[in-house]
Amino acid sequence: MTRSIGVVMNGVTGRMGYRQHLIRSVLAIREQGGVPLASGERVILEPYLVGRSEDRLERIAREHGISRWTTELDRALAADDTSIYFDAQVTSAREEAILRAMEAGLDIYTEKPLAESAAGARRLADAARRLGRKTGVVHDKLYLPGLLKLRRVIDSGFLGRVLSVRGEFGYWVFEGDWQPAQRPSWNYRAEDGGGITVDMYPHWSYVLENLLGPVRSVYALAITHIPQRWDEGGKPYEATADDAAYGILELGGGIVAQINSSWCTRVNRGELVEFHVDGTLGSAVAGLHHCRTQPRVNTPAAVWNPDLADPNDYRSMWEEVPGGDFGNAFKAQWEAFIRHVCGEEDHPYDFAVGVRGLELAEAALLSSREGRRVELKQVP
Ligand SMILES: NC(=O)c1ccc[n+]([C@@H]2O[C@H](COP(=O)([O-])OP(=O)(O)OC[C@H]3O[C@@H](n4cnc5c(N)ncnc54)[C@H](O)[C@@H]3O)[C@@H](O)[C@H]2O)c1
Numbered sequence: 001m002t003r004s005i006g007v008v009m010n011g012v013t014g015r016m017g018y019r020q021h022l023i024r025s026v027l028a029i030r031e032q033g034g035v036p037l038a039s040g041e042r043v044i045l046e047p048y049l050v051g052r053s054e055d056r057l058e059r060i061a062r063e064h065g066i067s068r069w070t071t072e073l074d075r076a077l078a079a080d081d082t083s084i085y086f087d088a089q090v091t092s093a094r095e096e097a098i099l100r101a102m103e104a105g106l107d108i109y110t111e112k113p114l115a116e117s118a119a120g121a122r123r124l125a126d127a128a129r130r131l132g133r134k135t136g137v138v139h140d141k142l143y144l145p146g147l148l149k150l151r152r153v154i155d156s157g158f159l160g161r162v163l164s165v166r167g168e169f170g171y172w173v174f175e176g177d178w179q180p181a182q183r184p185s186w187n188y189r190a191e192d193g194g195g196i197t198v199d200m201y202p203h204w205s206y207v208l209e210n211l212l213g214p215v216r217s218v219y220a221l222a223i224t225h226i227p228q229r230w231d232e233g234g235k236p237y238e239a240t241a242d243d244a245a246y247g248i249l250e251l252g253g254g255i256v257a258q259i260n261s262s263w264c265t266r267v268n269r270g271e272l273v274e275f276h277v278d279g280t281l282g283s284a285v286a287g288l289h290h291c292r293t294q295p296r297v298n299t300p301a302a303v304w305n306p307d308l309a310d311p312n313d314y315r316s317m318w319e320e321v322p323g324g325d326f327g328n329a330f331k332a333q334w335e336a337f338i339r340h341v342c343g344e345e346d347h348p349y350d351f352a353v354g355v356r357g358l359e360l361a362e363a364a365l366l367s368s369r370e371g372r373r374v375e376l377k378q379v380p
Contacts, residue, residue: 160281202357
Protein backbone atom coordinates (compact mmCIF):
# COMPACT_ATOMS: atom_id res chain seq x y z
CA MET A 1 0.00 0.00 0.00
CA THR A 2 1.20 3.51 -0.72
CA ARG A 3 0.00 6.87 0.44
CA SER A 4 1.19 10.28 -0.70
CA ILE A 5 2.02 13.44 1.21
CA GLY A 6 2.19 16.83 -0.48
CA VAL A 7 5.32 18.75 0.56
CA VAL A 8 5.54 22.49 -0.04
CA MET A 9 9.20 23.17 -0.81
CA ASN A 10 10.29 26.82 -0.54
CA GLY A 11 13.78 27.90 -1.64
CA VAL A 12 14.44 25.08 -4.12
CA THR A 13 16.31 27.38 -6.50
CA GLY A 14 19.03 27.75 -3.84
CA ARG A 15 22.14 25.68 -3.30
CA MET A 16 20.83 23.55 -0.42
CA GLY A 17 17.18 23.50 -1.44
CA TYR A 18 17.94 22.23 -4.93
CA ARG A 19 20.85 19.82 -4.52
CA GLN A 20 20.45 18.30 -1.09
CA HIS A 21 16.73 18.55 -0.45
CA LEU A 22 14.98 18.37 -3.81
CA ILE A 23 17.35 16.16 -5.84
CA ARG A 24 19.14 14.03 -3.26
CA SER A 25 16.28 13.70 -0.78
CA VAL A 26 12.70 14.21 -1.97
CA LEU A 27 13.19 13.09 -5.59
CA ALA A 28 15.55 10.29 -4.52
CA ILE A 29 12.86 9.08 -2.11
CA ARG A 30 10.33 9.18 -4.95
CA GLU A 31 12.68 7.18 -7.16
CA GLN A 32 13.14 4.48 -4.51
CA GLY A 33 9.37 4.13 -4.26
CA GLY A 34 8.75 6.18 -1.11
CA VAL A 35 9.60 5.98 2.57
CA PRO A 36 8.96 2.48 3.94
CA LEU A 37 6.93 2.48 7.16
CA ALA A 38 6.94 -0.24 9.82
CA SER A 39 3.27 -0.84 8.94
CA GLY A 40 4.37 -2.02 5.49
CA GLU A 41 3.00 1.09 3.78
CA ARG A 42 5.19 3.36 1.63
CA VAL A 43 4.91 7.14 1.68
CA ILE A 44 5.39 8.92 -1.64
CA LEU A 45 6.32 12.60 -1.46
CA GLU A 46 4.66 15.01 -3.90
CA PRO A 47 6.69 18.24 -4.03
CA TYR A 48 4.92 21.58 -4.62
CA LEU A 49 7.67 24.06 -5.46
CA VAL A 50 7.58 27.65 -4.20
CA GLY A 51 9.99 30.45 -5.06
CA ARG A 52 10.41 33.97 -6.33
CA SER A 53 11.27 33.34 -9.97
CA GLU A 54 8.65 31.81 -12.29
CA ASP A 55 11.28 31.02 -14.93
CA ARG A 56 13.57 29.13 -12.60
CA LEU A 57 10.74 27.22 -10.93
CA GLU A 58 9.23 26.29 -14.26
CA ARG A 59 12.62 25.04 -15.50
CA ILE A 60 13.25 22.93 -12.39
CA ALA A 61 9.71 21.53 -12.49
CA ARG A 62 10.04 20.62 -16.17
CA GLU A 63 13.49 19.04 -15.78
CA HIS A 64 12.34 16.81 -12.92
CA GLY A 65 8.76 16.03 -13.95
CA ILE A 66 7.17 17.99 -11.09
CA SER A 67 3.65 19.12 -11.85
CA ARG A 68 3.11 21.87 -9.28
CA TRP A 69 4.98 25.12 -8.66
CA THR A 70 4.01 28.66 -7.73
CA THR A 71 5.41 32.02 -6.67
CA GLU A 72 2.52 32.42 -4.18
CA LEU A 73 3.25 30.63 -0.93
CA ASP A 74 -0.35 30.81 0.31
CA ARG A 75 -1.63 29.03 -2.77
CA ALA A 76 0.65 26.03 -2.11
CA LEU A 77 -0.19 26.04 1.60
CA ALA A 78 -3.90 25.97 0.79
CA ALA A 79 -3.68 22.97 -1.56
CA ASP A 80 -5.81 20.04 -0.33
CA ASP A 81 -3.07 17.46 -0.05
CA THR A 82 -0.10 19.50 1.27
CA SER A 83 0.63 18.71 4.89
CA ILE A 84 4.37 19.42 5.26
CA TYR A 85 6.10 22.75 4.68
CA PHE A 86 9.86 22.69 4.02
CA ASP A 87 12.00 25.85 4.07
CA ALA A 88 15.47 26.28 2.51
CA GLN A 89 15.19 29.99 1.81
CA VAL A 90 17.73 32.54 2.96
CA THR A 91 17.57 32.51 6.75
CA SER A 92 16.10 36.03 6.95
CA ALA A 93 12.94 34.96 5.06
CA ARG A 94 12.31 31.86 7.17
CA GLU A 95 10.44 32.94 10.30
CA GLU A 96 7.53 34.63 8.55
CA ALA A 97 7.07 31.81 6.02
CA ILE A 98 7.14 29.07 8.67
CA LEU A 99 4.63 30.94 10.80
CA ARG A 100 2.27 31.24 7.82
CA ALA A 101 2.65 27.54 7.07
CA MET A 102 1.93 26.56 10.68
CA GLU A 103 -1.13 28.78 10.74
CA ALA A 104 -2.30 27.10 7.52
CA GLY A 105 -2.17 23.76 9.38
CA LEU A 106 1.08 22.21 8.06
CA ASP A 107 3.84 20.38 9.92
CA ILE A 108 7.28 21.91 9.41
CA TYR A 109 10.68 20.69 8.35
CA THR A 110 13.34 23.36 7.82
CA GLU A 111 16.97 24.11 7.12
CA LYS A 112 19.00 25.54 9.96
CA PRO A 113 19.31 28.02 11.54
CA LEU A 114 15.64 27.97 12.53
CA ALA A 115 15.41 31.78 12.42
CA GLU A 116 17.65 34.83 12.30
CA SER A 117 17.69 35.20 16.07
CA ALA A 118 17.07 33.10 19.17
CA ALA A 119 14.03 35.30 19.92
CA GLY A 120 12.64 34.51 16.45
CA ALA A 121 13.31 30.80 16.95
CA ARG A 122 11.54 30.87 20.33
CA ARG A 123 8.53 32.57 18.72
CA LEU A 124 8.34 29.71 16.22
CA ALA A 125 8.75 27.04 18.90
CA ASP A 126 5.96 28.66 20.99
CA ALA A 127 3.66 28.86 17.97
CA ALA A 128 4.34 25.21 17.07
CA ARG A 129 3.41 24.15 20.62
CA ARG A 130 0.30 26.34 20.64
CA LEU A 131 -0.86 25.05 17.22
CA GLY A 132 0.18 21.43 17.84
CA ARG A 133 2.46 21.16 14.81
CA LYS A 134 5.19 18.56 14.35
CA THR A 135 8.56 20.15 13.70
CA GLY A 136 12.03 19.23 12.50
CA VAL A 137 15.22 21.18 11.86
CA VAL A 138 17.98 19.84 9.60
CA HIS A 139 20.65 18.05 11.66
CA ASP A 140 22.53 16.60 8.75
CA LYS A 141 25.93 16.34 10.45
CA LEU A 142 24.62 13.67 12.83
CA TYR A 143 23.72 11.50 9.84
CA LEU A 144 27.19 11.71 8.28
CA PRO A 145 29.08 8.39 8.05
CA GLY A 146 32.06 9.77 10.01
CA LEU A 147 29.91 10.97 12.89
CA LEU A 148 27.74 7.84 12.87
CA LYS A 149 30.96 5.84 13.29
CA LEU A 150 32.09 8.21 16.04
CA ARG A 151 28.79 7.66 17.81
CA ARG A 152 29.41 3.92 17.60
CA VAL A 153 32.90 4.39 19.09
CA ILE A 154 31.53 6.53 21.94
CA ASP A 155 28.61 4.19 22.67
CA SER A 156 30.95 1.19 22.83
CA GLY A 157 32.85 2.75 25.73
CA PHE A 158 36.11 2.63 23.74
CA LEU A 159 37.10 6.18 24.71
CA GLY A 160 36.63 5.74 28.45
CA ARG A 161 36.04 9.09 30.15
CA VAL A 162 36.03 11.75 27.43
CA LEU A 163 38.31 14.66 28.25
CA SER A 164 38.23 16.96 25.27
CA VAL A 165 37.32 17.47 21.64
CA ARG A 166 39.02 19.65 19.05
CA GLY A 167 36.94 20.51 16.01
CA GLU A 168 38.42 22.00 12.86
CA PHE A 169 35.97 23.19 10.25
CA GLY A 170 36.68 25.27 7.22
CA TYR A 171 38.22 25.95 3.88
CA TRP A 172 39.13 28.94 1.77
CA VAL A 173 36.09 30.67 0.25
CA PHE A 174 37.28 32.75 -2.68
CA GLU A 175 36.76 36.45 -2.31
CA GLY A 176 34.94 36.50 -5.67
CA ASP A 177 37.30 38.81 -7.59
CA TRP A 178 39.57 36.47 -9.53
CA GLN A 179 37.59 33.25 -8.94
CA PRO A 180 33.85 33.03 -8.17
CA ALA A 181 33.07 32.49 -4.48
CA GLN A 182 31.79 29.00 -3.61
CA ARG A 183 29.15 30.42 -1.25
CA PRO A 184 26.39 33.01 -1.74
CA SER A 185 27.37 36.62 -0.98
CA TRP A 186 24.63 37.08 1.68
CA ASN A 187 26.70 34.74 3.88
CA TYR A 188 29.23 37.58 4.28
CA ARG A 189 26.74 40.41 5.05
CA ALA A 190 25.53 40.59 8.65
CA GLU A 191 22.55 42.73 7.58
CA ASP A 192 21.34 39.84 5.34
CA GLY A 193 21.62 37.15 8.03
CA GLY A 194 25.21 36.09 7.16
CA GLY A 195 28.15 35.17 9.39
CA ILE A 196 29.98 31.93 10.15
CA THR A 197 28.95 31.89 13.82
CA VAL A 198 25.24 31.99 13.04
CA ASP A 199 25.83 29.50 10.23
CA MET A 200 27.96 26.92 12.06
CA TYR A 201 27.26 27.19 15.80
CA PRO A 202 23.74 25.75 15.40
CA HIS A 203 25.51 22.68 13.94
CA TRP A 204 28.09 22.53 16.73
CA SER A 205 25.30 22.83 19.29
CA TYR A 206 23.48 19.66 18.23
CA VAL A 207 26.64 17.73 17.32
CA LEU A 208 28.18 18.29 20.76
CA GLU A 209 24.88 17.88 22.61
CA ASN A 210 24.07 14.57 20.92
CA LEU A 211 27.53 13.01 20.88
CA LEU A 212 29.26 14.27 24.00
CA GLY A 213 27.07 16.46 26.19
CA PRO A 214 25.16 19.73 26.32
CA VAL A 215 27.08 23.00 26.01
CA ARG A 216 27.33 24.81 29.36
CA SER A 217 29.41 27.83 28.38
CA VAL A 218 31.22 29.40 25.47
CA TYR A 219 34.13 31.73 24.96
CA ALA A 220 34.53 32.78 21.35
CA LEU A 221 36.32 35.24 19.14
CA ALA A 222 34.34 35.95 15.97
CA ILE A 223 36.19 38.01 13.43
CA THR A 224 36.00 39.33 9.88
CA HIS A 225 39.35 38.50 8.35
CA ILE A 226 38.46 39.56 4.79
CA PRO A 227 36.64 42.90 4.82
CA GLN A 228 35.86 43.15 1.10
CA ARG A 229 34.42 40.52 -1.23
CA TRP A 230 32.83 40.41 -4.71
CA ASP A 231 29.22 39.30 -5.21
CA GLU A 232 27.55 37.04 -7.79
CA GLY A 233 27.45 39.95 -10.26
CA GLY A 234 31.16 40.72 -9.80
CA LYS A 235 30.45 43.87 -7.74
CA PRO A 236 32.63 44.59 -4.70
CA TYR A 237 30.83 44.80 -1.36
CA GLU A 238 31.76 45.29 2.27
CA ALA A 239 31.87 41.96 4.13
CA THR A 240 30.20 42.94 7.40
CA ALA A 241 29.74 39.43 8.81
CA ASP A 242 32.26 37.29 10.70
CA ASP A 243 34.12 34.83 8.45
CA ALA A 244 35.95 32.96 11.24
CA ALA A 245 35.08 32.04 14.83
CA TYR A 246 37.49 30.53 17.34
CA GLY A 247 35.67 29.00 20.30
CA ILE A 248 36.22 27.20 23.57
CA LEU A 249 33.15 25.48 24.95
CA GLU A 250 32.58 23.64 28.22
CA LEU A 251 30.24 20.66 28.02
CA GLY A 252 28.36 18.74 30.67
CA GLY A 253 30.62 16.21 32.38
CA GLY A 254 33.59 18.59 32.31
CA ILE A 255 34.45 17.94 28.65
CA VAL A 256 36.29 20.81 26.95
CA ALA A 257 35.59 21.49 23.27
CA GLN A 258 37.65 23.78 21.09
CA ILE A 259 36.11 24.51 17.73
CA ASN A 260 37.63 26.57 14.95
CA SER A 261 35.27 27.57 12.16
CA SER A 262 36.76 29.45 9.24
CA TRP A 263 36.10 30.40 5.64
CA CYS A 264 39.62 31.82 5.51
CA THR A 265 41.83 28.77 5.97
CA ARG A 266 43.58 26.51 3.48
CA VAL A 267 42.86 22.86 4.10
CA ASN A 268 45.61 20.62 5.45
CA ARG A 269 43.35 17.91 6.88
CA GLY A 270 41.78 14.70 5.63
CA GLU A 271 38.29 16.25 5.47
CA LEU A 272 36.65 19.69 5.60
CA VAL A 273 35.51 19.05 9.15
CA GLU A 274 37.31 16.89 11.70
CA PHE A 275 36.67 16.23 15.38
CA HIS A 276 39.51 14.83 17.48
CA VAL A 277 38.16 13.33 20.69
CA ASP A 278 40.52 12.28 23.49
CA GLY A 279 39.43 9.94 26.27
CA THR A 280 41.19 8.07 29.06
CA LEU A 281 40.99 4.72 27.24
CA GLY A 282 41.32 5.84 23.64
CA SER A 283 40.98 8.59 21.08
CA ALA A 284 39.07 9.06 17.84
CA VAL A 285 39.29 11.42 14.88
CA ALA A 286 36.07 11.70 12.90
CA GLY A 287 35.34 13.61 9.72
CA LEU A 288 32.51 13.60 7.20
CA HIS A 289 33.18 10.04 6.04
CA HIS A 290 35.99 8.53 8.06
CA CYS A 291 36.66 7.81 11.69
CA ARG A 292 40.00 6.58 12.99
CA THR A 293 40.77 5.35 16.49
CA GLN A 294 43.76 4.68 18.70
CA PRO A 295 43.31 2.68 21.92
CA ARG A 296 45.25 3.28 25.10
CA VAL A 297 47.26 0.09 24.56
CA ASN A 298 48.52 1.27 21.15
CA THR A 299 49.43 4.80 22.23
CA PRO A 300 53.01 5.48 21.09
CA ALA A 301 55.54 6.78 23.58
CA ALA A 302 56.05 10.28 22.26
CA VAL A 303 59.19 11.90 23.64
CA TRP A 304 59.81 15.60 23.24
CA ASN A 305 63.29 16.03 21.81
CA PRO A 306 63.67 18.91 19.37
CA ASP A 307 67.26 17.86 18.61
CA LEU A 308 66.29 14.62 16.85
CA ALA A 309 63.92 13.84 14.00
CA ASP A 310 60.97 11.94 15.46
CA PRO A 311 60.95 8.28 14.29
CA ASN A 312 57.20 7.89 14.90
CA ASP A 313 54.83 8.09 11.96
CA TYR A 314 51.91 9.12 14.18
CA ARG A 315 49.23 9.16 11.46
CA SER A 316 49.91 5.53 10.55
CA MET A 317 49.17 4.42 14.12
CA TRP A 318 45.43 4.90 13.85
CA GLU A 319 42.91 2.35 12.71
CA GLU A 320 39.96 3.04 10.43
CA VAL A 321 36.50 2.28 11.83
CA PRO A 322 34.75 0.14 9.20
CA GLY A 323 31.32 1.22 8.06
CA GLY A 324 28.61 0.23 5.71
CA ASP A 325 26.59 2.34 3.35
CA PHE A 326 24.93 5.05 5.41
CA GLY A 327 23.31 6.83 2.45
CA ASN A 328 22.88 10.58 2.00
CA ALA A 329 22.69 12.39 5.35
CA PHE A 330 19.94 14.79 4.26
CA LYS A 331 17.80 12.00 2.79
CA ALA A 332 18.19 9.92 5.95
CA GLN A 333 16.79 12.76 8.04
CA TRP A 334 13.94 13.39 5.59
CA GLU A 335 12.95 9.75 5.95
CA ALA A 336 13.12 9.97 9.74
CA PHE A 337 10.94 13.11 9.71
CA ILE A 338 8.37 11.47 7.42
CA ARG A 339 8.15 8.48 9.77
CA HIS A 340 7.66 10.95 12.63
CA VAL A 341 4.84 12.76 10.79
CA CYS A 342 3.23 9.37 10.14
CA GLY A 343 3.29 8.69 13.89
CA GLU A 344 5.91 5.93 13.70
CA GLU A 345 8.83 7.39 15.63
CA ASP A 346 10.01 10.35 17.66
CA HIS A 347 12.03 13.02 15.94
CA PRO A 348 14.20 14.57 18.64
CA TYR A 349 15.65 17.25 16.34
CA ASP A 350 12.73 19.63 16.66
CA PHE A 351 12.32 23.41 17.05
CA ALA A 352 13.44 23.22 20.70
CA VAL A 353 16.84 21.97 19.52
CA GLY A 354 16.84 24.65 16.82
CA VAL A 355 16.30 27.29 19.53
CA ARG A 356 19.31 26.00 21.48
CA GLY A 357 21.44 26.23 18.33
CA LEU A 358 20.67 29.91 17.97
CA GLU A 359 21.10 30.54 21.68
CA LEU A 360 24.61 29.11 21.40
CA ALA A 361 25.37 31.23 18.31
CA GLU A 362 24.18 34.38 20.08
CA ALA A 363 26.11 33.51 23.24
CA ALA A 364 29.26 33.07 21.11
CA LEU A 365 28.75 36.46 19.45
CA LEU A 366 28.09 38.10 22.83
CA SER A 367 31.22 36.47 24.21
CA SER A 368 33.21 37.82 21.28
CA ARG A 369 31.83 41.36 21.60
CA GLU A 370 32.41 41.53 25.34
CA GLY A 371 35.56 39.40 25.54
CA ARG A 372 34.16 37.11 28.23
CA ARG A 373 32.92 33.57 28.83
CA VAL A 374 29.12 33.28 28.51
CA GLU A 375 27.11 30.60 30.32
CA LEU A 376 24.13 28.90 28.72
CA LYS A 377 20.86 27.81 30.23
CA GLN A 378 20.91 24.17 31.35
CA VAL A 379 19.26 21.83 28.88
CA PRO A 380 16.14 20.30 30.48
N1 LIG B 1 22.57 22.15 6.59
C1 LIG B 1 23.63 22.69 6.04
O1 LIG B 1 24.73 22.13 6.11
C2 LIG B 1 23.53 24.01 5.35
C3 LIG B 1 24.56 24.41 4.48
C4 LIG B 1 24.43 25.64 3.81
C5 LIG B 1 23.30 26.43 4.02
N2 LIG B 1 22.34 26.02 4.88
C6 LIG B 1 21.13 26.84 5.14
O2 LIG B 1 20.27 26.72 4.01
C7 LIG B 1 19.62 27.96 3.75
C8 LIG B 1 19.83 28.35 2.28
O3 LIG B 1 21.23 28.52 2.05
P1 LIG B 1 21.85 28.38 0.58
O4 LIG B 1 23.31 28.31 0.77
O5 LIG B 1 21.14 27.33 -0.18
O6 LIG B 1 21.48 29.83 0.00
P2 LIG B 1 21.14 30.28 -1.50
O7 LIG B 1 21.42 31.73 -1.54
O8 LIG B 1 21.82 29.39 -2.49
O9 LIG B 1 19.58 30.01 -1.65
C9 LIG B 1 18.64 30.83 -1.01
C10 LIG B 1 17.22 30.53 -1.48
O10 LIG B 1 16.34 31.44 -0.82
C11 LIG B 1 15.56 32.14 -1.78
N3 LIG B 1 15.23 33.50 -1.29
C12 LIG B 1 14.06 33.84 -0.71
N4 LIG B 1 14.07 35.13 -0.35
C13 LIG B 1 15.28 35.61 -0.69
C14 LIG B 1 15.88 36.90 -0.57
N5 LIG B 1 15.23 37.92 -0.03
N6 LIG B 1 17.15 37.04 -1.01
C15 LIG B 1 17.84 36.00 -1.58
N7 LIG B 1 17.29 34.76 -1.71
C16 LIG B 1 16.03 34.57 -1.28
C17 LIG B 1 16.38 32.10 -3.06
O11 LIG B 1 15.55 32.27 -4.18
C18 LIG B 1 17.00 30.70 -2.97
O12 LIG B 1 16.06 29.74 -3.42
C19 LIG B 1 20.19 28.97 4.75
O13 LIG B 1 19.29 29.11 5.82
C20 LIG B 1 21.46 28.32 5.24
O14 LIG B 1 21.77 28.65 6.59
C21 LIG B 1 22.43 24.83 5.53
